[in-house]
Amino acid sequence: MTLTQQPLLTVDSLSVVFSTDNGPATSVEGLSFDLNANETLGVVGESGSGKSITSMAIMGLLPRTAAVTGSIRFRGEELLTKTDDQLRELRGRRISMVFQDALAALNPVKSVGNQLMEAVRVHSSGRSRQEMRARAIELLDIVGIPTPEQRVDQFPHEFSGGMRQRIMIAMSIANDPDVLIADEPTTALDVTVQAQVLDVLRRVQKRTNSALLIITHDLGVVAGLADRVLVMYSGKKVEEADVEDLFYRPSHPYTVDLLAAMPRLDGNSGDSRLYSIPGAPPDPTELPPGCRFAPRCRYAMLGTCDRTPIPEQFITDRHMAACLRIDEVAAVRQEASS
Secondary structure, eight states: OOTTOOOSEEEEEEEEEEEETTEEEEEEEEEEEEEOTTOEEEEEOSTTSSHHHHHHHHHTOOOTTEEEEEEEEETTEESTTSOHHHHHHHBTTTEEEEOSOHHHHSOTTSOHHHHHHHHHHHHOTTSOHHHHHHHHHHHHHHTTOSSHHHHTTSOGGGSOHHHHHHHHHHHHTTTOOSEEEEESTTTTOOHHHHHHHHHHHHHHHHHHTOEEEEEESOHHHHHHHOSEEEEEETTEEEEEEEHHHHHHSOOSHHHHHHHHTSOOSSOTTSOSSOOOOOSOOOOTTSOOSSOTTGGGOTTOOTTTTTTSOOOOEEEETTEEEOOSOHHHHHHHHHHHHO
């Protein structure tokens, strides 16, 4: 990307707060990132870190109980000020989403062909039924469904979990969107099917030249697909870097622990037990003023880290971490690698 190119999608100081019986619950706070053309950005973190809430905010699908502030701009246009009708014009046509539960997202009483045709018809009302059916068959072929001419008339229950996920991807690219958001696209799939779904996403992105925002808790998915990685914890961005830099030079203790919790096949750990991060994320209705990871962090200076707002620090111009102990993390990493 040149310096004059504008990001396709810009999220700036995004915060999402829900009204609950126990008071305001902060799901996302002060989140900022850019998504560029033909780029894949992976967003990772534990359940409850705010990943899916961020995607729903971008799509304008949050309930009225959510207070959304900040800015979300698509090609320079502010989305948070658009009406529901204006957002419907964008959703599915310019920005599209693959939801994580394919079986729940598909209508069980409609054939997959009719559902794909409906996705096309919403934004291309001038097409004939024959043209829309041909497009549905083409979409099934793009995502690797065998014999699409026959399978276009089948129903969701006649497909495996992996094929249903492919159908969801086909539906999301029906109108060649500029931005494709994939929310946990490999959840509940075995590793072989996961690899097939990820390969479909790669091929689709290459064919449509779309930008891909992939939300996942699986760092293995990120390693094989993303160009950049954004790590979220308790609603905040704690680290962002190019994928190789993040995996080889993690700078936030939470990222270090996420990587340590990944299963390894090389046997270097010397222990057959999987590492787990101690403790649990904080209650979103009772968030601490400082680092939210401090109670679980081996590097934390209690009384400082947990009470002081943590600024974002840049290790390089493309690698940042919100931590006061970056130098200590780097020293331990260098010692371990020597």
